[in-house]
Amino acid sequence: MSRRGAILELAILGLLHDQPLHGYELRKQLSGVLGAFRAVSFGSLYPCLRGLVERGWISERSSADQDRQSHQGPGLGGKRGKITYELTAEGKEQFQTLMAQTGPASWEDENFDVHFAFFGRASSDVRLRILEGRRSRLEERLDDSREQSRARRERTDKYTAELHRHGLESTEREVRWLSELIETERSAYGITNPGETAPADQPVDGESPEEHSGPSGKSDKE
Template sequence: MSRRSALLELAILGLLHESPLHGYELRKRLNATLGAFRALSFGTLYPCLRELVTRGWIAENTETTSLPESRTAATGSGSRRARIVYELTADGKDQFQLMLSQTGPAAWEDDTFNVHFAFFARTEADVRLRILEGRRSRLEERLDSFRSSAAQRRERLDHYTTELQRHGLESAEREVRWVTELIETERSTTPATAPTPAPTTAAAVTPPDNHQAT
């Protein structure tokens, strides 16, 4: 079972959910729209696309722009040459929804969170809330370890390292506030149909912490 970066597979299926795309354009959107994949290599993308085809989740349509011998300068859309356009299949849509409903610890880590969040419009409300709360727990956990380790070696670091730590801490605190606002928005816009047994609002969110020590 080649894991093959389930995150990349999820991102590809999600982008193809909107419209069929060819590899080059897919890579650009992976870099731009999602927060991850800053410089995804074609040596990663194309093998992944091929595997998704063999699994039947996407289909490969060779774009035979039969454009005749004329230059077709009129069409500004510019179909340049035969491109391989990938399209989501029915099985691919099912798999995408299945992946979105997975709320494992992999959903709120640094790299994965942005991708999951970008597809929240197609994610169920309770899953959205669980991922946001997991993300906040993860951030606060890191904040705690940062602050405790900072207290230990007060005067050991020079000015620049201290400044680096301070900026990192501040960024993490800002993201906590951002996620908290998102959680409150989720709670106010969705009725209280929470399946979690936490009726009281003061239940301190009960984050779905990883009960499984990896």
């Protein structure tokens, strides 16, 4: 599977974790998660949804089925009802597994925003590792960009130089923002050493300790 396909699956699972959605609403909310410049077409969305249904991670239900179950008869004119997608138990487990991953893929450009959008469902140590990884990646990028800027300073016209300066300032702002988030995350869980991480069993925001789900997505009660 392509990287874009994998991140689209994560975004869909994350959005359906909160509530069932039909295709149009799902596509609209995906724009907020993936960003305005990464709009998802129905031609990309529905094949992805079919794949998730086939793997048992989401289920689909039409409004016509719901009407029949509530004894209201089939949809008007016998038309197929609107399809609503809902996360299954297997899908919730898969989502937690994906959200527990803290490797380089989780902090690269295409993936970081989606992981960050669902940080409320990640454990504190996962959040901290991804934030630190993202900051390190951007600091490396800044060093490379500054070195390239010095090397080509005399050969670059003023507009190219201005665009490069804008890119550097944007990256520097994100590094400062990440540093603030990292400091807040460490302070919230009493972490004082830069190399220290939050306890692995720290509950996810909004959950009680006994309800905390680990990387497998299974409750400690189980």
